Amino acid sequence: MTIIANGYQRVYPGIEVGPFLSAGAYNTIEGLRLRAGFRTNAEFSKVWVMDGYLAYGFKDGVMKYGANAKYILSRKPWAEIGARTSYDLEQIGLTSEAVGNNSLFAAYSRFGRYRRGYYQREHMAYIRGEIIKGLTPMIGIRQRSFEPLYNFAYITENEPSGQSRTYHNTELITELRIAKNELFIYNDNDRISLGTAQSPIYTLRYSLGLQNTLGGDFNYHRFTLSMADNFRLGILGRSYYTLSAGYTPSTLPYPLLFPHLGNQSLFYVGNAFNMMNYYEFLSDRYASLKYEHNFEGLLFNRIPAIKKLKWRTLLNVNVLYGGARQSNQDIIPDYDLQGNAIPGFGSLNPSKPYVEIGYGIDNILKFFRIEALHRLTYISQPRTIDGIPINRFAVKASAYFTL
Secondary structure, three states: OHHHHOOOEEEEOOEEEOOHHHOEEEEOOOEEEEEEEEEEOOOOOOOEEEEEEEEEEOOOOOEEEEEEEEEEEEEOOEEEEEEEEEEEEEEOOOOHHHHOOOHHHHHHOOOEOOOOEEEEEEEEEEEEEOOEOOEEEEEEEEEEEEEEOOOOOEEOOOOOOOEEOOEEEEEEEEEEEEEOOEEEEEEOOEEEEEEEOOOOEEEEEEEEEOOOOOOOOOOEEEEEEEEEEEEEOHHHOEEEEEEEEEEOOOOOOHHHOEEOOEOOOOEOOOOOEOOOOOOOOEEOEEEEEEEEEEEEOOOHHHOHHHHOOOOEEEEEEEEEEEEOOHHHHHOOOOEOOOOOEOOOOOOOOOOOOEEEEEEEEEEEOOOEEEEEEEEOOOOOOOEOOOOOEOOOEEEEEEEOOOO
């Protein structure tokens, strides 16, 4: 349980190695992939936080790496400055940024077939601080490269041939997080949010693409907004929801649009659409709702044999509206300069939402969750644009600790 939740093991005062779940993988591009990483803890420093890794694929013969450094400027109010650099294999719609801190899902996504893999080099620096209680802005600059390992091209006016395979993008990122009366606990150098008692948490982000700055190839704008909250329905239990939306008015190659996070694993992932395949849909504007209701002890507390187990029933609904303008589809040619077909991308019908529902049991041994899921829309075609079968029903498990 510790390895799943934490993934690291202390080997020396101030130094931990891991995560163990990512130590090995096997996929179609790298073959056998081995990875070794570390991170520091409070024994190393009360203000410096560092981590890094090296990975090697025996099939592609490419060394990958990542390094992060953060300096805690202040704890009350919280303020930090940081930087990171990396070079690694990624998949469209399954980037480390999209997957987040889910170590189990991140490890699983490194196995199997990489349908649209690419190498990415990334550099980023940022500063974040709570200027007043509940108001936390962030500003950063990021530079990334896109080196595809599949047949990819986009139409450009700057190339004599009219097509380009690779690109670089540089963006200035600003973010504002509003969380009134948010509660935190501090674990060494980590600050962990416990949410707010009665107020929503808002996150507004704006990204500006900078052409001809640090090698950037595009000017663009990207806006995202999310709101997360929960409320009680009396004896019926508690509901949790997240509303989010994104919009980019710019014409860009599809990897720079919004790839919606799918989940083809056996595990339930809270920030994903769990019945959607990897890279199934991309949008240049979208709005989504993720809703979960936990009935707590309303049902199982009436059954004496099950009451002692303290199981809890739940229900969730995920809805996604989105679409891609024709200009973003037209920038991808049907064929490259050698006459080879170039695969496109899937997008939603703006008037038809993607919908999935689920129901299940959590708090099993205070750690496990089992859920049955149904996909209700976009089921008329048996396969996606990449030929991946579409599943209408699945049972998935997850693990997390509840009080």
